[in-house]
Amino acid sequence: MWESIFLTVAATAGNNIGKVLQKKGTVVRAYASNKPWLIGFLMDIFGAILMLRALSLAPVSVIQPVSGCGLAVLSIFSHFYLKEVMNVVDWMGITLAGLGTIGVGAGGEEQKASSISILHLPWVACGVAFLFVLLNGWLRIYRRQRREQELMQSEVVEEIIYGLESGILFGIASVISKMGFVFLEQGFSALLVPICISISICCSASGFIYQTRGLKHGRAVVVSTCAAVASIVTGVLAGMLALGERLPESPTSRLWLLLGWLLIVSGVILLVTSTRLVRFLPRKWRPVERPFASRQASSLRSREATSNPSTIIQTATLHHLVTSPAKAKP
Structure with a gap:
């Protein structure tokens, strides 16, 4: 279990730091x-390779929450390598994410082969499709109301919906990748592994489309927070429903696992919203920083949170090869 957690942290660190280096490099000369x-x-x-290896070893309900620590690793890397200023809320988020990872590792159990019935999968797919129809219907209603009232700026509900839709797709992408390995363990054809990974890439690419739409019209802090939390929750729930994963039988292990999930989600939320929350702290706790450095640090964390909300196939670099990084409105 700990091997899978270390692989997940290393994978998300590679994804996030890799994206920072790519963006840093594109400012100077051509890519190649x-x-x-x-x-x-x-x-x-x-x-991406490490994440696939981690998914093959541990339940997705463990891997998906731990992958949320990628944002914490990115913050530390940005602080020491890019010399960005971090505030008290940032360090609190990093601490909570780290403690949550330890809790998940202490409460997780070794993965056991799940007896998945193929008949259960259409029900899960129908449930996700129904949820998207519901969210898109809700989105259309608010858009119509906004046009009737002649409002130019999007409402917070639209930002939340875009964030939820992208996060759900990212979480489902991890579950589908894991599904290929589970089918292989149950004796199905090895061709199902690349097929599931290909479907996972499509889900993740669709998630980027929804996320880009949200960032284009809404605030990055709302869209990225909803996407990160929805990604973790979807991975946990879909893993239990579609893959037959269960909570540990021991009450102590179950408590550690649930506490770890809660701490990781809380840490991710603090990291994404730190620039806003720090305004409510006493003045002595606020960092004394250069205005430009502050804007650069906050914008970098916002873009990285939105370009990698803790899932697997964004590591396929589709975001960099197909679309350009989204620019969030303040």
Whole structure:
């Protein structure tokens, strides 16, 4: 179990740091001739391989929450490598995410082969489809109301819906990848593994589309927070419903696992919303920073949170090869 957790943390660290190096490299010269971009690209790919290995060893209900620590690793890397200023809320988020990872590792059990019935999978797919129809219907209603009232800015409900839709797709992408390994363990054809990974890539790419729409019209802090939390919750619930994963039988292990999930989600929320929450702290706890550095640090964390909300196939670098990084409105 601990091996899977270490692999997950290393994978998400590679994904996030790789994206930072790629963005840092593109500012100077063309992609192919820029060393930081090439290093970042290789780290991104290596992170994808580590994540697939982690999914093959442990339940997705463990891997998906732990992958949320990638944002904490990114914050530390940005602080020491890019010399960005971090505030008290950032460090609190990193601490909570780290403690949550320890809790998940202490409460998780060794993975056992699940007896998945193929008949259960259509029900899960129908449930996800129904949820998307419901969310899109809700989105259309608010758009119509906004046009009737001649409002130019999007409402918070629209931002939440876009974040939820992208997060759900990211979580489902991890579950589908794990499904391929479970089918292989149960004696099905090995071709199901690349098929499931391909479907996972499509789900993750669709998640980027929804996320980009949300960032184009809404606030990054709302969209990215909803996406990160929805990604973790979807991975846990879908893993239990579709893959037959269960909570530990021991009450102590179950408590550690649930506490770990809660701490990781809380840490991710603090990291994403730190620039807003720090305004409510006493003045002596607020960092004394240069205005430009502050804007650069907060914008970098926002973009990275939105470009990698703790899932697997964004590591396939589709976001960099197909779409350009989204720019969030303040």
